[in-house]
Structure formats: structure tokens, C-alpha cells
Amino acid sequence: MGNQTVTQASNYFDLQGLEQLRQKTKTNDKETIREVANQFESMFASMLIKSMREANAAFETESPFNNQQTKFYTDMQDKQLAVDISRHGSLGLADALVRQLDPTSIVRPQSVPQKQLMMPEQEPEMMSLTTKENTTDFKKPDQLQASLQTKINDSALQHKVESADDVNTNASAQKVDFSSPSSFIATLLPYAQKAAKSLGISPEVLVAQSALETGWGKKVLQTANQQSSFNLFNIKSHNSWQGESVNKSSLEVEDGVGVQRRSNFRVYENLHESFKDYTNFISNNKRYEQALQQGDNADRYIEELQQAGYATDPQYADKIKAIMNSDNFQSVVAGDNNNG
Structure with missing residues (x-):
């Protein structure tokens, strides 16, 4: 001017x-x-x-x-x-x-292709079971079970939750193995079984949901000092949250259009705290009552969870069901249950 x-x-x-x-x-x-x-x-x-x-x-x-x-x-x-x-x-x-x-x-939001809609800081390729890091042949269950045996004995079983007293709630420096989808499932399944029993739902849906939210553990939100937030379900911080938070940008779908928003997300000390808070978050929120009434029907549970507003991605439930119902996912879960 x-x-x-x-x-x-x-x-x-x-x-x-x-x-x-x-x-x-x-x-x-x-x-x-x-x-x-x-x-x-x-x-x-x-x-x-x-x-x-x-x-x-x-x-x-x-x-x-x-x-x-x-x-x-x-x-x-x-x-x-x-x-x-x-x-x-x-x-x-x-x-x-x-x-x-x-x-x-008036500045209108730019339309984002549907295939780019994802969780906070999550890359699309991380949603696939057949990532580059995964060298296991999922078509051979016997070979898969043998290859996972060492990992289960050395790492996954040490995190297995048999009761509340068995969990080390002070393990803030907890080491986890998210090097591949199979190790991700083996690591989280014991925690998912504990949480699912409390909620009365299927544990597989919790593992699949966390896989989508975190890109098979590769995109777990980091704190300001580059430590893991252990937020496996990307639960946001609200007024009632008294713990630590981290501010990150996320892609929200508003009126069918993807819009970048910055939000505060909860930070936990370890995997146990993440599953424990998810259990409290779902069970104490009235809008998720309909989801909990679906019992061990995992497909219906995640559909009702999306319907109640857990996520804004219109394909949220379909993506989780695609992971959970795949033969590869089911074979790993079956192998871990047989070793449990």
C-alpha cells in the first residue's frame, strides 16, 4: 500500500x-x-x-x-x-x-486427499503390516512362531501382565521392541489382554487401534526432551488431566476437509500407564457406553467408538478393522496366545 x-x-x-x-x-x-x-x-x-x-x-x-x-x-x-x-x-x-x-x-481450509488423513505425525506407510523392517514371512506360521520365540522369551514375556501387582509402574525408562509389526503385537498384547478384560472387550482391537494411532510404534509422540510419551492411543489432554502433556500438530477432519490443528496430548511413564489411562478414559466417559455394550465383538466396538466421536477420520474404524482382521495379524496373535 x-x-x-x-x-x-x-x-x-x-x-x-x-x-x-x-x-x-x-x-x-x-x-x-x-x-x-x-x-x-x-x-x-x-x-x-x-x-x-x-x-x-x-x-x-x-x-x-x-x-x-x-x-x-x-x-x-x-x-x-x-x-x-x-x-x-x-x-x-x-x-x-x-x-x-x-x-x-476469508481464508478457507485447503482440501486434503482422503488417503493422507492420518494420526498425529504419522506416515501412511507405517499403517501397513508389510513394512520394510518386517523380514518375517507371514505366510509360514511355523517359521513365524519359531522366529518370535526368542523375542517373546527375552522381551515380550517380561512385560506380560498377569495381575496389577505384576506391573512395574515406575518403569519410566521401559524398553520396548517396536522394530516390526510382529514384535509390536507381541509386546503390547499382554497389556491389551489386561485392559480388555477390565473393559469387557476383545484385546485384539486395542492392539490394532494402537497400531493405527502410532504407525506400529514408529510414530509414538515424543516429549520436548525427545523421550517417548508412551501415548499409544493419542488421547488428548483436557481440563481434568493432571499429568504431563506435549503439544503436537494433528490432522483433524472438519466437514469432510482435513485441517491441521495443534493440541495437547497426554504423557505417560510407561506402557502400563498408557493402557490403564485408556481403560479409565473409555469406561468413565458416558458417550462410549454404547461401544462397551458390544462386548467382545471387536468390529462393532470400534464402529461405535468412532460413532461416539473418538476420532474425526471418517475411515477410522475401517482402517482398524482392516488391520485386525488380516490373516497376518491373526497369525501373530494366535502364535503369542499359544506361547502364553
């Missing part, structure tokens, strides 16, 4: 800024529309403040500070407050006026 810039009045005594604004209204440019909208919002805010002062006038009749001099300075303060409110767009009235007078100023 060069020297056409409008000088915004920074206080209600700034008559020069208002006079320049009056002159620029003849141009009807975008910047002038914004400044006029701000001034209108300032007037509206001033009326609101004045109304509130008048409503409280009855309580000030006996006050020793109720005199003309005090009212004069209070009025000055209120008018300046109205100007500051408009400058910061606190009421949002100016934004609404600009959108009405200049529709071209």
Missing part, C-alpha cells in the same frame, strides 16, 4: 489517526475496511462497558470514591479499554464485519 497506510488510533485521544481514517474511507480498500471495523468494535465495546457501569451504579451510592473526579478518570479508562479491545480483536466483531464487507478476505 506504500504511503496509503491508515494510521490506527492507539488511544481514544488520537484524533489524527481518526481523521486519516475518515479520509481513507473514500478509497474503500481492504486495510481501510479493517480499520473501520476495528473502530466500530471499539464503539460497541464502549457501549457494553458503559452499560455495565450503569448497572452497578446503585452499589456505588454509599462509596467514598463516588465523586465527579473519580467518574471522570474511570470514564477515561473505560474508553481506552474499549480501544484496546478492538485493537486485539477480543470480541471478534471486527472480524465478522470484515468477512461481511470483503468476502475475499
